[in-house]
Amino acid sequence: MFVRTATASATAAALLGAGALLLPADRPEAPERQGQDAPVVVAHRGASGYAPENTLAAVDAADALGISWVENDVHRTRDGELVVLHDTDLKRTTDVEQVFPDRAPWAVKDFTAAEVAKLDAGSWFGPRFTGARVPTLTQFLHRMERNRQKLLLEIKSPATYPGIERDIIRVLGRSGWLDRSHVRSRLVIQSFGADSVKKVHSLRPDITTGFLGTPAVADLPSYAAFTDQINPSYATIGADYVAAVQRLKGPHGKRLRVNTWTVNKAADAVKARDYGVDGIITNFPDVVRDATS
Numbered sequence: 139m140f141v142r143t144a145t146a147s148a149t150a151a152a153l154l155g156a157g158a159l160l161l162p163a164d165r166p167e168a169p170e171r172q173g174q175d176a177p178v179v180v181a182h183r184g185a186s187g188y189a190p191e192n193t194l195a196a197v198d199a200a201d202a203l204g205i206s207w208v209e210n211d212v213h214r215t216r217d218g219e220l221v222v223l224h225d226t227d228l229k230r231t232t233d234v235e236q237v238f239p240d241r242a243p244w245a246v247k248d249f250t251a252a253e254v255a256k257l258d259a260g261s262w263f264g265p266r267f268t269g270a271r272v273p274t275l276t277q278f279l280h281r282m283e284r285n286r287q288k289l290l291l292e293i294k295s296p297a298t299y300p301g302i303e304r305d306i307i308r309v310l311g312r313s314g315w316l317d318r319s320h321v322r323s324r325l326v327i328q329s330f331g332a333d334s335v336k337k338v339h340s341l342r343p344d345i346t347t348g349f350l351g352t353p354a355v356a357d358l359p360s361y362a363a364f365t366d367q368i369n370p371s372y373a374t375i376g377a378d379y380v381a382a383v384q385r386l387k388g389p390h391g392k393r394l395r396v397n398t399w400t401v402n403k404a405a406d407a408v409k410a411r412d413y414g415v416d417g418i419i420t421n422f423p424d425v426v427r428d429a430t431s
Contacts, residue, residue: 177410178417179427180207180290182400183224187421190263191231192222193270194281201285205423208282209290212275212306214299219251220275220309223259226295232257232272247298275306279313288324289315290397290419292350296334303337307345321345328369332361339364339389346390348397355382362386362394369397369419372406377413384414404429 184196185203192210200208211224228234228244234257235244246254251274260270273281282289296302306327310316315325327338328348335347348367352374361368366388370379375398386394397417401407407426410418420426 175411176427176431177415178207178397179205179423179430180209180397180417180419181205181423182209182419182421183211184208185421185423187402190260190267190270192224192273193259193267194273194277195260195267195270197278197281197285197287200423201287203424203427205287205427207288207290207417209292209419210278211292211294212302213246213294214302214305215249215251215254216247217250218305219254220302220305221246221251221254222273222275222278224294226298228254228257228272231262232259233261275309276313279310279315283314290326290328290348293327293329293331293334293338296329296331303334303341307338307341316342316345326367328367332364336364343389352379355379358383358386358394362388364389365394366390366392367395367397367416369399372398372401372410375410375413375415380414384416401426 181200183191184193185199185205186196189195189199197208210222212220212222213226214220223231223246225231226245228246228249237256238244238253241248254272257272258269259272260267291306293302293306307316314320321344326346326348328350329335330350332349335349338345339347346367347365348369349361349365350369352370353361353368358368368383380396383394383396388394395416397419398410398415399419401410401418401420402422402425404425407418407420407429411430418426418430
């Protein structure tokens with residue numbers, strides 16, 4: 139359930155009108171360029187306040203708003219394809235119960251990529267998105283490359299998918315996302331699973347990593363050994379916590395960064411900015427950008 143503000147509703151109406159998506163050449167300045175003090179704005183599952191989450195439409199909606207950074211979630215199908223959606227099952231954001239009524243509990247890991255590709259991942263959000271599909275990670279990366287966007291990739295439920303870290307790195311490499319330019323400034327891999335973040339760091343020490351959560355201040359030095367970011371829920375932080383994180387340096391010798399989630403209201407975005415966070419992850423990136431710029 140999304141909470142839509144008046145500003146967001148007006149923007150959505152303009153954004154989703156026919157022909158409203160901007161071409162890449164027309165894109166406004168990326169949020170991180172708008173001022174030294176403005177947090178980077180990250181579109182949560184794409185601009186998921188305006189388009190069905192984790193679909194290519196949500197990627198394009200973020201692009202049309204001038205948002206460079208997009209967050210997504212990655213799972214693995216029964217036959218090894220990496221696909222982009224949030225939940226461990228397909229019920230909430232697809233029509234899987236109608237297409238495959240006898241396959242409960244409809245876990246992603248129990249379906250092949252071809253079966254997932256048959257599902258409608260847009261109708262639940264609104265009729266204009268009927269027929270939107272669950273993208274593969276490869277499709278998602280290609281769209282983001284076309285839009286010249288940057289990716290905050292979340293490994294979901296890594297314990298469910300042994301070896302998924304290596305699979306993700308393989309797909310990133312095949313899609314051209316592990317060259318120096320992408321690794322230096324366009325890619326972060328994060329997870330709630332500390333062991334998964336450690337695995338990514340061990341496989342590709344050059345990749346920027348993030349840990350999702352709010353570790354105790356006393357434990358932060360141990361996280362700084364393998365992660366470059368601590369990315370906590372907005373409800374769990376204050377200025378003192380953000381400062382404690384930022385006092386430490388990560389494995390690349392740079393201070394740890396803090397990207398907080400999920401902030402959808404302008405007032406909360408201003409508070410997060412004033413806490414000193416480096417980035418804000420949001421369903422309504424235009425609302426957050428306008429409030430914090």
